[in-house]
Amino acid sequence: MESPRSLQQRKQDTLGRLETDVDAWIASANAEGDAYLLPLSVLWDGAGLIVSTPHSSVTGRNLSRGGRVRVGVGQLRDVTMIDGTAEPLQDERAKDAFAAKHGWDPRKDAGEYAYFRIVADRVQAWREVNELPGRALMRDGDWLA
Amino acid sequence: MESPRSLQQRKQDTLGRLETDVDAWIASANAEGDAYLLPLSVLWDGAGLIVSTPHSSVTGRNLSRGGRVRVGVGQLRDVTMIDGTAEPLQDERAKDAFAAKHGWDPRKDAGEYAYFRIVADRVQAWREVNELPGRALMRDGDWLA
Numbered sequence: 107m108e109s110p111r112s113l114q115q116r117k118q119d120t121l122g123r124l125e126t127d128v129d130a131w132i133a134s135a136n137a138e139g140d141a142y143l144l145p146l147s148v149l150w151d152g153a154g155l156i157v158s159t160p161h162s163s164v165t166g167r168n169l170s171r172g173g174r175v176r177v178g179v180g181q182l183r184d185v186t187m188i189d190g191t192a193e194p195l196q197d198e199r200a201k202d203a204f205a206a207k208h209g210w211d212p213r214k215d216a217g218e219y220a221y222f223r224i225v226a227d228r229v230q231a232w233r234e235v236n237e238l239p240g241r242a243l244m245r246d247g248d249w250l251a
Numbered sequence: 252m253e254s255p256r257s258l259q260q261r262k263q264d265t266l267g268r269l270e271t272d273v274d275a276w277i278a279s280a281n282a283e284g285d286a287y288l289l290p291l292s293v294l295w296d297g298a299g300l301i302v303s304t305p306h307s308s309v310t311g312r313n314l315s316r317g318g319r320v321r322v323g324v325g326q327l328r329d330v331t332m333i334d335g336t337a338e339p340l341q342d343e344r345a346k347d348a349f350a351a352k353h354g355w356d357p358r359k360d361a362g363e364y365a366y367f368r369i370v371a372d373r374v375q376a377w378r379e380v381n382e383l384p385g386r387a388l389m390r391d392g393d394w395l396a
Contacts, residue, residue: 129327133288135280140319143278143288145327174285181326182274182290 110237113251117243120186120231123179124150128208131178132157132224134168134192142168148177149204154225155188156195156204158212161220169222170194177224189228195221255382258396262388265331265376268324269295273353276323277302277369279313279337287313293322294349299370300333301340301349303357306365314367315339322369334373340366 111119130148135141142164149156155177159166169175169192179186195201201221205211212219229244231237243250256264275293280286287309294301300322304311314320314337324331340346346366350356357364374389376382388395 131276131278131288131323131327133276133278133286133321135284135286137284138318139280139282139284139316141278141280141286141313141321143276143321143323143332145323145330168284168286171284173283176278176286176288178276178288178290182276185290187288 107234107236110240111233113240113243116231116237116240117249117251120179120229120243121150123186124155127179130155132165133176133178134165135173136164136168137171137173147204147208147210148179149200149207151200151203151223154190154223156200156221156223158201158204158219158221160217162218166220169224170220175224184233185231187228187230188224188226190224190226192222192224195223252379252381255385256378258385258388261376261382261385262394262396265324265374265388266295268331269300272324275300277310278321278323279310280318281309281313282316282318292349292353292355293324294345294352296345296348296368299335299368301345301366301368303346303349303364303366305362307363311365314369315365320369329378330376332373332375333369333371335369335371337367337369340368 129145132146133143144165146157175190175192177188227247230241231243232241274290277291278288289310291302320335320337322333372392375386376388377386
């Protein structure tokens with residue numbers, strides 16, 4: 107097991123991953139408290155994760171509720187966890203950036219796609235057990251480093 | 252992109268992965284519909300996934316509700332999704348098997364760990380978009396192959 111990274115290093119690694127990673131695990135729930143999970147293409151805009159999914163899909167309906175959402179980025183032993191709340195995304199330039207990153211423009215897809223922005227208020231990152239202390243990178247929307 | 256695998260091949264790959272993978276993404280929710288997500292050590296017993304987490308943790312409290320749980324196994328482009336319901340696990344032999352697999356016995360841990368068995372009723376597996384058709388491996392608790 108490697109030595110735990112510094113807070114600064116974890117933030118740098120995490121932002122690098124958020125820039126380059128293509129997919130993330132999006133956990134959402136319905137009003138009855140039934141959990142759902144799906145890997146979706148993501149675009150990090152510096153403060154939130156933009157995703158697109160059909161309006162009528164389970165994730166689309168869950169994100170429309172505006173409840174708490176949790177996102178897992180990376181691998182099981184090199185994890186970034188993001189807690190936040192989904193809001194509808196209207197910004198066409200953000201949708202352009204999403205299409206440019208993924209080579210896929212949901213606006214041109216037949217699936218009646220909705221866009222959401224998951225606004226991060228908590229970010230954590232850890233690799234192994236020895237990195238569980240100090241895993242908080244953002245609290246209440248503020249970066250700690 | 253490789254050709255889509257047969258149903259039989261997907262089931263074989265999935266069972267192989269369930270045998271050998273150490274961790275999985277566990278998505279749960281509370282009664283208010285706030286989603287939670289965490290990677291946990293898992294043990295597949297042929298019909299369900301055994302996990303252990305502190306009683307008082309968010310996941311522990313969510314799984315205690317008995318609501319719908321969804322588990323992501325594998326990587327973002329080689330995914331197995333398992334839907335099921337968590338039930339408390341009492342079986343000491345299963346707990347022994349969990350400890351043997353992970354080299355970690357939560358019963359000896361100070362954290363007041365609870366055990367749950369997530370009983371699978373739906374299993375899906377896919378790699379890329381071309382494997383989305385035919386991704387169902389289990390429906391209503393019955394394997395399709």
